[in-house]
Amino acid sequence: RKEVEQDPGPFNVPEGATVAFNCTYSNSASQSFFWYRQDCRKEPKLLMSVYSSGNEDGRFTAQLNRASQYISLLIRDSKLSDSATYLCVVNTRGGSYIPTFGRGTSLIVHP
Amino acid sequence: DTEVTQTPKHLVMGMTNKKSLKCEQHMGHRAMYWYKQKAKKPPELMFVYSYEKLSINESVPSRFSPECPNSSLLNLHLHALQPEDSALYLCASSPPSELNSPLHFGNGTRLTVT
Numbered sequence: 608r609k610e611v612e613q614d615p616g617p618f619n620v621p622e623g624a625t626v627a628f629n630c631t632y633s634n635s636a637s638q639s640f641f642w643y644r645q646d647c648r649k650e651p652k653l654l655m656s657v658y659s660s661g662n663e664d665g666r667f668t669a670q671l672n673r674a675s676q677y678i679s680l681l682i683r684d685s686k687l688s689d690s691a692t693y694l695c696v697v698n699t700r701g702g703s704y705i706p707t708f709g710r711g712t713s714l715i716v717h718p
Numbered sequence: 719d720t721e722v723t724q725t726p727k728h729l730v731m732g733m734t735n736k737k738s739l740k741c742e743q744h745m746g747h748r749a750m751y752w753y754k755q756k757a758k759k760p761p762e763l764m765f766v767y768s769y770e771k772l773s774i775n776e777s778v779p780s781r782f783s784p785e786c787p788n789s790s791l792l793n794l795h796l797h798a799l800q801p802e803d804s805a806l807y808l809c810a811s812s813p814p815s816e817l818n819s820p821l822h823f824g825n826g827t828r829l830t831v832t
Contacts (some may be wrong), residue, residue, distance in 0.1 A: 639818040641731065650808055650823040694760060696821070705774065706812075706821055708760040 610634055611697050613709035620716055624685045628712045630695030631677040640671055640678045643694040645711065651694055655682075685716045721745050724809050724824035732832055733799060734827040739827045741792040741809030750792040751821065752784060762810055767792060799831045 612631045620626050632640075640657035655662065657669040668681040678697075682689055695709035698707045722743045731737050741750065749768050753761035766774035767786040775784075783795040783804075792809055806828050810821040 641820045643820075648806070648828070650806075650826045651821075652823070653820045656820060698818070703757070705763065705766070710760050 611695055611707050611709040613693075613712045615710055615712060617713035617715050618647075620673050620685055620714070622685055622687060622716055622718055625681065625683050626685060626714065627669075627677075627679055627681045628693055628714075629677050629679050630697075630709050631675075632695075632697045633676070634697070634699050635676065637697045637699045639698040641696040641698075641706075642667075642669060642680050643696060645692045645694055647667075647691075654693070676692075682714075685714075686716075687716050687718065690714055690716045722774070722809055722811055722822050722824035722826050724807075724826055727825065728828050728830075730784065730832060731796065731799065733801070735799075736797045738796065739794040739807055739809075739829075741794075741824055742790055742808045743811045743821065743822070743824075744790055745811065746789075747811035747813050748789060749812045749821070750786065751810040751812075752782075752794050755806045755808060755826075765794075772789070797830075799829075801831050804830045 612632050631700055642654040643651040644654045645651040655664050655669050657671050666683045669681040671677045692711040692713050694711045697707050722779045725740045751766050752764040754764055755761045763776050765784045772811045781798050785793040805827045808826045809824040812821050813819045
């Protein structure tokens, strides 16, 4: 079983739609969580960190459910420019600090 | 604009060539990473340096040789690569003692091995 799992999609939604992605993690020692956005042939860019109480940044809302070991990303009022791959990253405290990536979820927003 | 700078942006090399990828950051981060990313796959960790010491080598073939000359620089020396090594090579940095800090990525070097 992979440590961090995401539905690869693609999620194909019209402009203005609300879309949500989940990411599950298997290591209960995981301590910090992030969503990255990656455009085709570009580097991943930090979209937002995910805090225990949940957090919002404009149209984007991230939530953490430690009991069920998943994080979510909600995008409201989707724009064409939101089309990208969304990568979930989980940091786990251990002998070394290694960020673990999910495989990414592809989002396509169409007119 | 990225605070982690990678050069070159593109590199084409033959299987007998020796080349190096370079990465530089001036954010005072003491952890630096090399990732390899193939199309439609997530970044795959290769090496981690913490305080200029190699702390993680994810069983990477010896044709890839990392080097961390100082706290701001990270190199990846390439020798006798195979065509399947063609990929986007990403450098990243973070403060190693702060588990809640995200990775900061460079723009990447797109490598093609012919």
